[in-house]
Amino acid sequence: MAALDYGTFEFKEILVSLDSAVLIVTINRAKQRNTFVNALADEIIQVFEAADRDDRVRVVILTAEHTAPAYCSGADISNGWNVLFRPEDDAEGESAHRDTGGQVAIAIYRCRKITIAAVNGHAVGVGATGFQLPFDFRFVWEGAKLAFPFVRRGIVPEATSSYLLPRLLGHSRANSLILSGATVPATSRLISNLYHEIIPKREDVLPVALAFAKELAANTSQLSVAYSKGLLQHPGDAIEENHLLDSRAIKLLGSGEDAADGALAFKERRNPKFSATLSKSSSPWYPWWKALDIRHRRAKL
């Protein structure tokens, strides 16, 4: 694996390496049980935003050391919830705060590359929300204990989990998990559908996810992935609007170099060689959706 040079970045809370177009991001806080702190959040956001723009990267995996006490054991609240808040927000009133877990979730959700969470340990709170739900695929260790314990701590589900979890699993399971706050194994019927694959041995989770990632990196079009994610996340409000959107995307991509080789490779029964990149080959039409501006404007200079 080659060390990745992201210019001036100096990561402390994560390890980052690039392996055949797969960027592997490893949470590096095993001694702190891989708890979630603002410094970790900042680095995760930086690396997913960089991966989004880096044409070399086709897949991003988030994982932890498989010998760590947990994949991520949530926010460190041993000194209370103030760890989540910034004093300067208090002066701005009730609507100034921006949940750090949500900022992480949105950075991952918006990343136009394939994203994979390789959950090779227990996961609680933001370890189950922001570090899992915004990903395209989740691989999990069979023995992992998972919890959304918010109602048992006096707070609410965060990191956009009240948006993402019902969309992923339906409200029957989302309500069960969030309103019970229960700790469940990955194999529980309440949560197993969240996972692309459930893996018996903890040490196998990353290797299995990495092999899956490399195969996708080699055989999928970067443009196809980005536009497909766009269609899945922003399908339009009705079947008719979706028809207009996917028609336009089909026309755009179907006329491009990756589609040409995709068809030829299919005919010649070989693997495709996709060369289109987001920086060179995307269209001004993309993104076609509007997004709410989530920045807070300070009241004073």
Next chain:
Amino acid sequence: MAALDYGTFEFKEILVSLDSAVLIVTINRAKQRNTFVNALADEIIQVFEAADRDDRVRVVILTAEHTAPAYCSGADISNGWNVLFRPEDDAEGESAHRDTGGQVAIAIYRCRKITIAAVNGHAVGVGATGFQLPFDFRFVWEGAKLAFPFVRRGIVPEATSSYLLPRLLGHSRANSLILSGATVPATSRLISNLYHEIIPKREDVLPVALAFAKELAANTSQLSVAYSKGLLQHPGDAIEENHLLDSRAIKLLGSGEDAADGALAFKERRNPKFSATLSKSSSPWYPWWKALDIRHRRAKL
């Protein structure tokens, strides 16, 4: 169990008791196969609206006698559908009618406490829709036969089931159940994901649900539950809007007394002692969503 004093209420179609912050509502029409009539609907609406406002109540369970012919066998249509309609609505035209099952469903759905359906018998029609779908959790007897038979009776799915069922299970299962009108066992792959737990013995459904309810009543924050339900039901239209909503809720609740004890209890490895109540501790920001006014305005005085 203590008898509950709800002032002037005199329930005839239901039995109501309070057991350690868990309100148990039992349908009391076993001799009529627990059929759904307007008087039953009125009492269910009254008790869920009262439970919503009663700080003592943290969980509400709806159940039936486990020896009854059914949990609820639907509307009594032995004299036709007019049982559903009111003559005064006819003079008002086609848009005056308000489905009684839907009014029940909305009262349960809007209740800010944890709600549980303990389905200890067969359930048909509104017994499967209004008396199950708006709840947070459903426990069911393994032997229960369940049906949404509307297309086989010449009517349509009611009690907001065409909204709730696809959200709970996805459209693949919702279409199968509603458009076939089939009668299925609780263990059928078409419906089993609707249930938090499927219980072998009919007489065990209420005790299992009650134990679950008491544990939640003792260890969850009333405020967390209400705000979490609000986020799950009204998550906003996109991930960005959800981020603004859960950020504000985290800030509000994270600064409160329940969150303080929640963090301390976690540190001290003890159960929390939550004291915040909706009547004392909620914020004017809640509810943050708009709701359509569903009342019909009579044409004349």
Next chain:
Amino acid sequence: MAALDYGTFEFKEILVSLDSAVLIVTINRAKQRNTFVNALADEIIQVFEAADRDDRVRVVILTAEHTAPAYCSGADISNGWNVLFRPEDDAEGESAHRDTGGQVAIAIYRCRKITIAAVNGHAVGVGATGFQLPFDFRFVWEGAKLAFPFVRRGIVPEATSSYLLPRLLGHSRANSLILSGATVPATSRLISNLYHEIIPKREDVLPVALAFAKELAANTSQLSVAYSKGLLQHPGDAIEENHLLDSRAIKLLGSGEDAADGALAFKERRNPKFSATLSKSSSPWYPWWKALDIRHRRAKL
């Protein structure tokens, strides 16, 4: 089975027959591996639009010969993607193209009768999207291999699949299937919930689906089916709006002839005899939803 007389239609790519109110549409391109071409799309659209208006038809089944190489092996791209596009669209710019798979999907989705896909063979691309997802029910052969391979071909999911698949299965499974482009068996946990029934023998898929269809044709109300599909597809934006919609539909249908016999049949413990038809008995209120106009207006005469 009686040959169906649809006036001037002369189908070449499909076989069509009517069997006790069940219209069976068989893809008739086994020698071309049942590939998808514009001529096939045109005939499918014609037959579903005709079935929608033909009061004799209560259920429509789409299937293939069970001895064919595939149920549908997708678009024939052996000469590239231009097979999908029309030269006259190119002059109109990027937003003129309308995906043929999507036009098929919308014709099936809008058909007010019960629709069933009897997937008795492998299905790839539009064979897995347009020829499966817009249907009410899907029956599948246990040995069928299924794939949404778009990201592996340099294009995007089409035929409104980015709208329909997440609604049917939830985003966890939809993302897995579409973003991996993997080929999976019908029994895979990634896709099995898409199917009403999974059938061991390939030759049994159509007979099982047909028996199911005949039972529904005999015992469901044409009006109930159409209005129930309307409620499931257009439930309103919130529970309150759904309450207004299903209340009005209940009032309309509950006052009609099918509901009257439905109640009487229930009382007399016999099968109902439904006689209402869409052409005679529907209401001007239906459809209650607005739909985007998806036609392209040519720039010049």
